[in-house]
Amino acid sequence: MKITYFKPTKQGVYPIKNGFSFAEEVLDDGNSGLILYAENGEQKKIPFQKEGKRGSLCGIMVEAVSGEFPYLEYNYYHKNTVYTDAFARKVNGLSKFGHGLTAKRKTRGSLTYKEFDWGEDEPLLIPYSNSVIYGLNVRAFTMHKSSHVKNRGTYEGVAEKASYLNGLGITAVELMPCYEYDECIYPASGAVSDKPVKEEIAREVKNLPEAFKEKVRLNCWGYQEGFYFAPKASYSAGGDPEVSFKNMVKELHANGIEVMMQFYFPPEMNQSVILDILKYWVIEYHIDGVRLSGFQIPYLIIAKEPVLQETKIRSSYFPLEEIYGDKIPYYRNLAADNGNYRNDMRRFLKGDENLVGQVIFDQRNNPRDCAVVNYLADYDGFSLYDMVSYDRKHNEANGEYNRDGTDHNYSWNCGFEGECRKKSVLELRKKQIKNALAFLFLSQGVPYLFSGDEFGNTRYGNNNAYCQDNDTGYIKWKTGKLQDEILGFTKALIRFRKEHSILHSQKELKILDTLGCGYPDISYHGTEAWRPDLSYISRMIGIMLCGNYAEKQDEPSIYIAYNMHWIEHELALPKLPKGEKFVPVLWSEEIMRPVSDDSVGKNEAAEKEDSSGEKAENKIVIPGRSIAVYVSQKENV
Template sequence: MKTLVKEMHRAGIEVIVEFYFDGSEIQTYVLGALRYWVREFHLDGIHITGRAPLELIAQDPYLKRTKIIAQYYPQDIDRSGHLSTFNDNFLVDMRKFLKGDEGMLERVMFHVQDRQGGIWPIHYMADVRGFSLQDMVSYDIKHNEANGEDNRDGSDYNYSWNCGAEGVSRKKGVLNLRKKQIKNALLLLFLSQGIPCIVAGDEFGQSRKGNNNAYCQDNEISWIDWKLSHKNEELLKFVQKLIAFRKAHRAFCAKEAPRLMDFKGYGKPDISYHGVNVWQPRTEHWRRQLGVLYFGKYNEDQSIYVLYNMHWESHKFDLPHPETNQKWHVVIDTTQETGFLPLPLPVGAAISMPPRSIKILVSQEAFNLVKVTKVPKRKKLLTIEDGNKKS
């Protein structure tokens, strides 16, 4: 174990170990056990499940520099920066929104800016206990027959949608919709405040064949198929670029929790919510459209506008005014095969959102605008404008 931790640290990977307590242990035993593992094995964090004296653990001076993860914490706990939550709240709400359930906009708005007052939430769209990301868009129900319990084990509540066909499919329309829904799910995850978490293999479409309780499967159901990293290289590249995009824009991982107000007098709130009409968020139960504006001045960055349309019909969204001498440009569009556009696409005062799609727009100076210019005694020449420069 010590060698494993050393090698993981050498590779720049932190090690967090899960501990289970049933509540019958005395408090000194729990603290002693956790301190021992942190001291002897140099763990970076501990994930506590079951029942444990969380308030005592969170306030223990010896564990103050250790990441502590639990499902929930008492309301009056000291909310220090080393505490995180790990539960299914984000997964359930965002999966419902993803598949188009009614009445989810207020929950989505909560998760987009949720920071829980000093406690960092860990968000995920898939977990080892349940469907993989690929299975989430491929199966309506669990398929645990291989576990030998007549499909009675595992949760019956997966909040999944198979996109029109159960399990493996060769239908092009179904496959394309599944690819788009996976990109949508990843954007919901990485554009929300908190700490994004993905299961190994989900970055290139690993399937567990609909098994949502694969703890007993030591075979191809639970093994990672590394060949998929080449077969689904497009998805892998999308995840890599998305991680880089999140790191490049502090609005999605700011040190301070968003306040949803213009507390510095810049003219717009740090984060604001919109509907198909700007400055008019509508949360009726039948609506599935949302716009989120991240005002750039609060993070010394570009302004970013994220558009969500989880309806099965297209909708036209009005756009807020960009900064002076700037235009909105589309940089990510989940209806596109690669997700990321090769060049930012400038747009006007409104934009059409296809069914079940997410787009990310950034506000920046007009560039890469191609137009036809007449040159005397020569054929028409394409020129590219970059500010006031021409080439």
């Protein structure tokens, strides 16, 4: 072997002719260096030298003088400690998901890389205004036997579901962390993992019940420090996580679906490394976006990085004044969560008071420089089904005495806690899920739907299922009347949203008639047209979106009637131009339900008659806890 030293400018391992260059950060002058491992068990230890040092970076180049490079794996050592490179592009030793393990696994960086043929694959660059994001955990998404995929719980399994996702109508998948990490939380009697899990997720081992102290517990979500440059090996069916991940991205792109990825960074993370990680995944793996959480994230630097200007970047916060000032971005790639949208809409759904004003703000919120993401359910907290089935969390199986997970779920069980066979309860739950879905897809911001919520998946009341690698944490691909009806309603809503650009405008609606057409872009109504009831006790609102402000020509106007009171209410329809009328197209109430998600039916209960038997003009009756959607139509149609 030929060994030379060089002064590196960046950390990492890179192939060179007949070998590799290694650059690692060393913060003191202690005994440290590189260990190479051959397939036959041979090890070669190479110390760092001062002539190969620049700042705190040390560089070594190792080349084979003749033949192939004999070493397949590597690690670094510092004094008596051997550790795996945090910049490794592939990590060996974690390919088996954690079940059945009793001792901490040994890891090594891999020196086997493969070229990948991307063909004509390019970023899809779908604007936020046209996006529907779908969150999923790679393992939980297809691990249940009901998923009917060949490679369950893997990148390949996600790729097998590409046609389903395309048919659902989503435009992007957002993957929970799938960079390499050790999912095992080791017992107190054994070696405890040196990778800290997110504070809200894992408690100190000493506080666990006795039954859990001798077991390896799992962090299935991945919000912890990891090997950020390597895809998670246990999610690969083919044994090569790099190729598996890239094939998944390529297949989803071929189906018109973008790939976003979540990253969690702990407080001690180097900010410049965070930027390197994001750029690496965008360049090497063709991902279309990232969702950031954690600490000390350099939002300003990330937002201004040229390589990431057309990459979707989602987080809970951005310093927009520092990023843009008075300028408008040429491509709106930043997106922040819509404040308390989840809590506001859940409270409105269950009939809480004094929310109408906040709801119409959340429904319209769509800033020009930073998109907002709306969601009522995510990986944490209750699923949509559990939100209408449980009043309190049921996390006993997590082994933390039900103390973990939030106590603020803003849920209502519709009269019975948990699983129930009572028809009236099930019908109400179904209607409430439809109402929640209508909130989501009829709001202006970017809708985010978590996997399984489109057909009523349950986590059995567990609102912090981070360690549940079982039916509780998995998506159950059940079919039945309830599941099929919710799925059909979800598809209908997504399709309706896509067909009407006024529901996902590129610009924020102003509640003004800027076109001079006689109607503002968006307006609010109550029992009288143009006079919304924003009082403390009000639980209803009518919202009209004028089709003249749509980006497409000849779009109809839309009227959305929300009634979250438990009794029916009358709402007024604004008068349309001569020759037009409002007709119902979507509704959540059982008696107004379409036969299938493809049908547009007539609302038998939508028009109220006066005492003489004549139809009361411009008045509709909305049943309790219901939503109805109307579109304008030429009267001769």
